[in-house]
Amino acid sequence: MTKKATFKNKESVVIKFVGDSGDGMQLAGTLFSDTAAVFGNDLFTFPDYPAEIRAPHNTLAGVSGFQVQIGSEKIFSPGDLCDILVAMNPASLKTNLKWVRAGGIIVTDADAFNEKALEKSGYESNPLEDGSLDVYRLVKAPVSSMTRSSLSHLKVSARMAERSRNMMALGIVSFLLNQDLDATFKFLEDKFGSRPQVLELNKTALSAGYNFAETIEAIGTTYKVPKASLKKGTYRNISGNVATAWGFLAASERSGRPLFLGSYPITPATEILIELSQQKALGVKVFQAEDEIAGICSAIGASYAGSLAITTTSGPGLSLKSEAIGLAVMTELPLVIVNVQRAGPSTGMPTKSEQSDLLQALYGRNGECPVIVMAASTPANCFYYAYEAAKISMEHMTPVILLTDGYLGNGSELFRIPQVADLPPINPPLAKANDENYKPYRRDPETLVRQWAIPGTEGLRHRIGGLEKTDIYGTVSTDPQNHQMMIGIREEKVKKIAEKIPPQKITGEKTGDLLVVSWGGTEGSILTPVKALQKEGKKIGHAHFNHIMPLPINTREVLQGYRKVIVCELNNGQFVKYLKTEFPEIKYLQYNKIQGLPFFTGELTELFNKLIETEQT
Amino acid sequence: MISNRILQSEQELSKEDFVSDQMVKWCPGCGAHAILKAIENVFPEIGYKKENFMFVSGIGCSSRFPYYVNTYGIHGIHGRAAAIATGVKLANPGLSVWIATGDGDSMAIGGNHFIHIIRRNLDVNILLFNNQIYGLTKGQYSPTTPIGSITRTSPHGTVEHPFVTAGLVMGAQGTFFARVPDNNIKMMTEVMFEAARHDGTAVIEILQNCIIFADGTHSQVTGKEVRDDYQLHLKHGEPMLYGKNKEKGIQMKGQKLQGVVVGLNGVEMEDILIHDRYEKNPGIHRMLGKMGPPVLPVALGVIRSAEFETYDDMVEVQIESAREQTEIKSVDDLLKSGETFNVT
Numbered sequence: 005m006t007k008k009a010t011f012k013n014k015e016s017v018v019i020k021f022v023g024d025s026g027d028g029m030q031l032a033g034t035l036f037s038d039t040a041a042v043f044g045n046d047l048f049t050f051p052d053y054p055a056e057i058r059a060p061h062n063t064l065a066g067v068s069g070f071q072v073q074i075g076s077e078k079i080f081s082p083g084d085l086c087d088i089l090v091a092m093n094p095a096s097l098k099t100n101l102k103w104v105r106a107g108g109i110i111v112t113d114a115d116a117f118n119e120k121a122l123e124k125s126g127y128e129s130n131p132l133e134d135g136s137l138d139v140y141r142l143v144k145a146p147v148s149s150m151t152r153s154s155l156s157h158l159k160v161s162a163r164m165a166e167r168s169r170n171m172m173a174l175g176i177v178s179f180l181l182n183q184d185l186d187a188t189f190k191f192l193e194d195k196f197g198s199r200p201q202v203l204e205l206n207k208t209a210l211s212a213g214y215n216f217a218e219t220i221e222a223i224g225t226t227y228k229v230p231k232a233s234l235k236k237g238t239y240r241n242i243s244g245n246v247a248t249a250w251g252f253l254a255a256s257e258r259s260g261r262p263l264f265l266g267s268y269p270i271t272p273a274t275e276i277l278i279e280l281s282q283q284k285a286l287g288v289k290v291f292q293a294e295d296e297i298a299g300i301c302s303a304i305g306a307s308y309a310g311s312l313a314i315t316t317t318s319g320p321g322l323s324l325k326s327e328a329i330g331l332a333v334m335t336e337l338p339l340v341i342v343n344v345q346r347a348g349p350s351t352g353m354p355t356k357s358e359q360s361d362l363l364q365a366l367y368g369r370n371g372e373c374p375v376i377v378m379a380a381s382t383p384a385n386c387f388y389y390a391y392e393a394a395k396i397s398m399e400h401m402t403p404v405i406l407l408t409d410g411y412l413g414n415g416s417e418l419f420r421i422p423q424v425a426d427l428p429p430i431n432p433p434l435a436k437a438n439d440e441n442y443k444p445y446r447r448d449p450e451t452l453v454r455q456w457a458i459p460g461t462e463g464l465r466h467r468i469g470g471l472e473k474t475d476i477y478g479t480v481s482t483d484p485q486n487h488q489m490m491i492g493i494r495e496e497k498v499k500k501i502a503e504k505i506p507p508q509k510i511t512g513e514k515t516g517d518l519l520v521v522s523w524g525g526t527e528g529s530i531l532t533p534v535k536a537l538q539k540e541g542k543k544i545g546h547a548h549f550n551h552i553m554p555l556p557i558n559t560r561e562v563l564q565g566y567r568k569v570i571v572c573e574l575n576n577g578q579f580v581k582y583l584k585t586e587f588p589e590i591k592y593l594q595y596n597k598i599q600g601l602p603f604f605t606g607e608l609t610e611l612f613n614k615l616i617e618t619e620q621t
Numbered sequence: 622m623i624s625n626r627i628l629q630s631e632q633e634l635s636k637e638d639f640v641s642d643q644m645v646k647w648c649p650g651c652g653a654h655a656i657l658k659a660i661e662n663v664f665p666e667i668g669y670k671k672e673n674f675m676f677v678s679g680i681g682c683s684s685r686f687p688y689y690v691n692t693y694g695i696h697g698i699h700g701r702a703a704a705i706a707t708g709v710k711l712a713n714p715g716l717s718v719w720i721a722t723g724d725g726d727s728m729a730i731g732g733n734h735f736i737h738i739i740r741r742n743l744d745v746n747i748l749l750f751n752n753q754i755y756g757l758t759k760g761q762y763s764p765t766t767p768i769g770s771i772t773r774t775s776p777h778g779t780v781e782h783p784f785v786t787a788g789l790v791m792g793a794q795g796t797f798f799a800r801v802p803d804n805n806i807k808m809m810t811e812v813m814f815e816a817a818r819h820d821g822t823a824v825i826e827i828l829q830n831c832i833i834f835a836d837g838t839h840s841q842v843t844g845k846e847v848r849d850d851y852q853l854h855l856k857h858g859e860p861m862l863y864g865k866n867k868e869k870g871i872q873m874k875g876q877k878l879q880g881v882v883v884g885l886n887g888v889e890m891e892d893i894l895i896h897d898r899y900e901k902n903p904g905i906h907r908m909l910g911k912m913g914p915p916v917l918p919v920a921l922g923v924i925r926s927a928e929f930e931t932y933d934d935m936v937e938v939q940i941e942s943a944r945e946q947t948e949i950k951s952v953d954d955l956l957k958s959g960e961t962f963n964v965t
Contacts, residue, residue, distance in 0.1 A: 042962050191960070240961045254952045264712050266704075284940050285947035286955065289711050294737040298704035301697065301734075305677065305708025308695055309716065313708065331698050421956045459675050459693035459709070459716055460628075467641075467676075467687050469696025479643065480688060 011182050011226045016075035018083030019177060021170075022100045023092030025058050025068045028170035032090070033070025035191050036174060041241050041418060042187045044231035045074040048383075048528065049241070050082035050415040055271070055355050062121045067096045074181075076230040080382075080528030082415060084604040087227075088180060090173050092116060092147070095125035110140045111176050113147035113169060141224065145216060147172045154212035155205055168209035175213020182228045185214060235420060242419040244383035244412035245275035248316075248342060251390025253286055256312045258391075259398055259430035263288040264311035266302035268295055268321065271354040272410035273344035276316045296324035300341065304328060307337040308468070310458035312394055316342040319361045320351065322405075323368070329403055330369045333494065335468045336445075336454050338397040338432070342390070345409040345524075347600045356600025357411035359524050360575040365405045366553055366582065372491045374498040376404040377553035381527035383412050384419040389550060391427060398432040400501055401453050407552075409525040409574075411602055432456055438463035444478030452497040502554035508562045512538060512545030517616045519566035521592075523549040523579050529603040530572060533612060536605075542616055549579070555586065563590045568615055570595055572603065622668030623818050627717050634665035639674075641691040652803030652829035653682060653750060657689055659809040660719075660748075664692075666810075667717070667817045675716045677706040679726040681757050682831075683750035686721035700731025703738040706745050714933045717817065718745040724765040725755050728784050732764075736793040741932035742821040746813070749824055751786060752831035753838045760834035772834075786826045787910025787924065791903045797823035798910060799923040802843040803830055808854070808922065815923050821931050828919075842919045851914050855922040860893040863918045870894075871909075871917075878908050880917050898926045 019036065021029040030051055037049050052069040059066030073083035085105040091097035093116040104110060117132050131137055132144050151172045155165040178185055189207055196203035242250075256263035265288065267277040281290045289306070293299040300315040307313035317325060322343045332339045345361045347353035365377045376396055380389040386408055397404040435442050435455035444466040447454050457464040466478060474481040475490060510519070511534060522530050527548045534546040547562050549555070556562075563569055563583070570593040571580040580594045595611060597603060622629060639661050647653045664674060674692040678684035680699035687694030693716075697705045702720045710718045727735045727749055738745065754772065755761040761774040765786065769778040790798045797819040799812040809827065816823035828839040837844075842851050849865040861871040862883075870893035872881045881888045900906070906925040913919045949955050 038960055041960075044964065194960075234964045236964055238957065238961050238963050240956075240959065250952070250955065253955065257952045262712065264708065266708055283949075283955065284943035285949055286952065287940060287944070289936060289940070291707065291711055293704065293707075294733055297701060298707070298734055298737070301701040301704035302708035302711070304697075305695065305705035305710075306712035307708070308693075308705075309675075309709045309712035311708075311712040313712075327698055328701065335695070421961065424952045424956075460670075460672055460713060462670075462672050465672060465691055465693050467694035467696065469678075469687070469694075470680075470698050471696060 011228045014227045014229055015077055016073055016079060016083070017088065017181065017227060017229050018071065018073045018086045019088040019090070020069055020071040020086045020100060020103060021090045021173070022067055022069040022096035023170070024061060024096070025054065025056070025066045027068070027092045028167070029068050029070050029092070032170040032174045033072055035188055036177060037072045037074070037241060037416070038191050039178070039183050039187045040074040040229070041239065043184065044234070045076065045229050046079045046232040046234060046418055047072055047074045047241070048079045048082045048415065048417045050411065053355060062093055062095050062124045064095050064099050064125060067099045069096070069100065074229050076232050078232070079417070080531045081602065084606060088177060090177060092169065092173065093125070094121050094127055094131070097131065098125050098127065104140060106139050108140055109143060109180065110137060111143040111145060111173060113173070114144040115146050115148035143176065145176060150212060150216060151209055155208055158201070158205060158208065160201070160205065165205065168205045171206045171209035172213040175210045176217040178210070179214045179217035180226050182226055185210060234418070237420045239418045239420055241416050242384055242387070243275065243414060243416040244380065244386040244408055245273070245344065245414065246279050247384055247386035247419065248380070248390045248408060248413070249276045249279035249283070251387040252280070252312065252314055252340070252394055253283060253288065254387070254424050254427060255391045255394030255430060256288070257424055258427055259312060259394070259432055261310065261312040261398065261432060264291070264303060264306035264313045265289070265316065266291045266293050266299040266306065266313070267316045268293050268299045270296070270318045270321045272346055272413045273316045273318045273321070273342065275413060276342060276344070296321040297328060300325040300328040303339055304332055304335070304337060307332070307339050308335070308459065310456070312398060313338065314340045314342065316344070318344050318346045319348045319364070322361060322364055326369050329375060330371060330373050331470045332403040333373050333375060334470050336401045336494070337403070338401055338456070339403040340390070340393045340397050341403060341405045343405060343407050344413040345407060353600045355410065357409045357525065357602070358574050358598065358600065359409060359526070360578065360598070361407065362552070362575065362578040363581070365407060372495065374495050375553065376402060376498060376501060377407065378404060379407040379524035379550055379552060380412055381524055381548060381550055383415045383417045386412060387419065395428065395430045396501060396504070398430060399453070400451065400497065401433065401456060402498060407524055412525045434458065435461070435464055437461045443476045444468055445473055446476050447493070451500060452493055499554050502557050505551045505554070505556055507558045508547055508549065508556035510545045510547050510562060511535070513543065515565040516543030516545050517567050518544045518612060519563065519569045520544065520546045520612065521549070521563070521569055521571045521579070521583070522546070522573065523552060526572065526574060526603055529605070530608060533605045533608040536609065537612055544612060544616060552579070552582070560587050563587055568593060570615060572608070574598060574602070622666070625820070627673050627715055628670045629668050630670045634668070634671060636661040636665060638671050639664050639691050641689050643688045645689050646685065647682060648833055650832040651682070652752065652827070652831070653686070655803045655806050655809065656748060656750065656827055656829070657686070659806050659813055660690055662806070662810045663813040663817070666814060669717050673716050675709055675718050676721060677702045677709060677718060678721040679731055681723040681726045681755070683721050683723040684726060700726055700729070701734060702726065703731060703734035703747070707738060707743055710743055710745055710933050711936060714744070714937060720745060720747045722747060722749055724749070724751045724753060725763045728764040728786070728789065736789070739790055739793040739795045739822045739824065742796050742929055744820050744822070744931045744933050746816045746823045747825065749786060749826045750829045751826050752829040752835055754831050754835035756831050756834055785911055786824070788907065790824045791907045791910060791925065795824060795925065796821040796927045796929050797923070798826070798906070798925045799823070800826045800828065800919070800921050802828045802839065802852070802921065804843055812923060815926065819926050821929060841914050851918045853912070853918040853920050855896045855898070855909070855920055855924060857896055857898045857923070860890065860895055862893065878912060878917065898923050899928065901927045903927070
């Protein structure tokens with residue numbers, strides 16, 4: 005392949021591949037990302053697919069997409085507006101045009117813009133011809149016919165050939181970004197090595213697309229995103245859901261407690277169940293339960309029997325698990341409940357992300373029922389928060405709710421691979437066989453943690469359950485004083501964990517004009533505008549919370565350091581409500597978005613600037 | 622003594638090894654007392670190490686059971702004993718897991734878990750206290766209350782068709798089903814031993830009397846004056862005979878079971894069905910399970926005990942074979958598997 009003489013260096017580029025659900029956009033996007041990663045770019049990806057598996061062909065409902073931002077600096081999000089949109093049919097162009105920045109490149113399959121498809125997607129005239137796309141750089145590639153003709157020598161049916169359209173489109177994008185096709189070829193070989201014909205079709209289509217782009221003059225300038233300066237180490241691209249699953253595997257290995265997952269499939273949490281089902285070789289026991297309740301109850305049983313027990317779900321499933329979480333609180337057993345949040349209420353928008361289960365996680369149970377609540381904030385750090393959730397849960401004999409969301413779970417970024425031995429040790433408080441002093445609710449005076457006495461162990465037979473128990477002995481009790489005391493102990497035990505978690509960090513100075521407060525999956529989309537404003541010299545800071553119940557011990561201090569505090573959330577104001585209860589003396593502003601979309605850099609920059617510039621609080 | 626993968630006790634155990642220090646708070650005259658007694662009888666006989674017994678329960682009178690027997694135990698939440706027990710058994714297949722549940726707990730609020738644990742054939746034993754009433758909430762009708770019964774919530778009589786437990790269990794592909802009256806501790810003890818010996822989900826339906834809210838609900842079967850004619854005590858390999866002098870028997874006529882008198886109307890001993898509890902085809906077991914007054918006796922004892930693979934065994938086998946086939950031996954191996962790249 006000849007190298008182009010001129011290209012422009014760019015710090016980052018956002019590309020989105022969109023097409024019909026069956027057009028192979030996820031594969032094209034993944035291959036593109038992996039190739040960029042091997043070259044040395046940092047990246048963040050996000051698949052965007054409809055809830056329907058295969059909605060009718062060429063319809064707006066059936067559009068599936070894959071967005072990726074690659075960069076030569078640290079990349080915190082999949083980006084807002086695309087620099088390059090690859091649209092394989094009119095429907096995908098129609099639904100995604102609003103996400104292309106003015107002057108951006110649109111690559112289309114011109115063959116797919118036929119009368120029938122245009123009509124189905126509601127176009128009255130062909131946008132490729134009517135001038136409506138004049139503000140963009142339009143690449144009208146006859147992808148379908150080119151794919152067929154370039155593959156004609158391989159003697160396959162037209163239908164078979166057309167399945168490689170995605171590779172033809174990827175070839176064009178690879179040229180536009182001066183990507184090295186050798187790496188992409190290698191990924192294709194790994195994927196299709198056992199099917200030589202499919203491999204050949206895909207490789208040929210990929211090269212054909214690249215050559216086409218090189219030949220036509222319409223392309224103009226191409227771009228190159230230089231290598232990012234990443235910390236030395238071994239990396240891989242990882243999604244939040246896989247990272248969550250692996251974090252638990254690591255915690256199991258490090259603690260010596262076998263891993264058990266009881267779960268029921270639910271979007272967007274199912275990937276964790278799928279991933280752990282594939283890791284039986286590491287001894288994990290995965291139980292696909294008959295419902296959400298059985299998922300958590302089986303985990304409680306496994307926890308009593310000595311396993312690191314997990315249940316995974318999304319919002320509606322968390323509602324179903326509420327009663328059982330109460331049982332885990334009462335029995336003081338370790339248990340991690342992962343809630344990959346999605347837009348609610350009820351079934352809501354299953355494939356869209358939201359942060360609206362925070363209050364449910366904090367308070368959604370009968371009785372005084374405190375649990376630890378934590379939230380991961382990037383796809384890769386799902387690994388570390390899953391690990392920490394497991395550690396806290398086992399060491400403190402208490403359920404932990406770990407919140408992630410669809411954006412984190414399905415999104416992916418580069419993950420620097422750690423060594424399990426370098427992770428913090430996990431020491432569950434196991435009771436010793438034949439310990440004559442063992443009592444089910446005897447506690448460590450410092451941490452208030454009871455011991456974990458595992459069935460089968462000699463000399464420790466005991467019963468626990470959902471009824472209130474006397475302290476130390478664990479016999480059933482309705483004694484008024486005992487109940488109040490036990491409520492106090494359970495509360496105190498959870499609060500004490502604040503001493504074990506790291507203090508809250510601020511990105512920026514300790515004091516200033518505007519402190520942006522956020523939690524969970526929005527870290528990347530808030531950090532991008534905050535860092536840009538800091539570069540301009542603005543006195544803005546960012547406190548992003550991963551520990552929510554309990555809050556880090558220095559939280560008050562963090563909130564007091566700034567003239568204005570704004571809490572940004574993808575809900576109607578749940579974290580701010582919680583902060584108001586905990587620290588009522590602080591004056592809070594809030595910014596809430598609840599559209600199934602992430603925050604965009606543009607909207608936040610404008611908002612933050614306005615707040616910094618205005619005097620009054 | 623039963624020998625399988627569950628560790629056996631090195632010492633001889635006795636009833637006292639399983640008596641708990643808690644006050645038993647069931648009503649005097651409640652059928653549950655007999656069940657507790659039978660458990661205390663049978664656990665030493667089963668012979669597992671006492672720490673390897675485990676009780677799980679849901680909510681209701683029956684579900685206080687774990688507090689009254691000295692084993693490891695969880696008193697769970699309403700209807701979920703089967704789900705909790707599934708986690709216990711999968712996490713540690715070396716435990717002998719027993720579930721204490723009632724008709725409401727297992728077949729109303731916990732109906733879903735009940736049919737699925739049976740379908741999977743998890744190796745646990747379920748003691749189903751069927752008193753045909755909600756006791757702990759004071760007398761509402763349950764899924765097994767006979768149609769027309771007057772209860773606190775059916776002042777004009779229930780208009781619901783009740784479950785026949787045997788039918789539900791075998792419909793859910795149950796591999797073991799037994800039925801015992803609460804006033805026959807000997808039979809109960811024998812059946813519990815057989816349940817423990819069975820690999821798979823063993824359901825024992827105990828026809829239990831609730832002296833307060835449904836007194837005499839099973840008296841048509843358990844009453845002294847009727848029991849000879851309405852109890853068929855099944856024994857594997859033996860003809861199905863009942864009646865005071867075992868003069869009556871069960872015969873297959875056409876596609877139905879019928880009660881006949883041996884020696885009358887040309888019926889001979891060889892016409893009487895021989896009980897085969899190990900038969901895999903549940904056809905006759907289902908018919909036996911549904912049988913009952915006023916025309917036929919109720920089948921008691923082990924009705925079905927068919928051998929099928931257990932869920933917990935299959936889980937273990939898959940893990941073993943996955944371990945043998947993989948090169949990923951640790952989480953470090955996993956983290957480095959697939960597409961990775963180095964930054965130097």
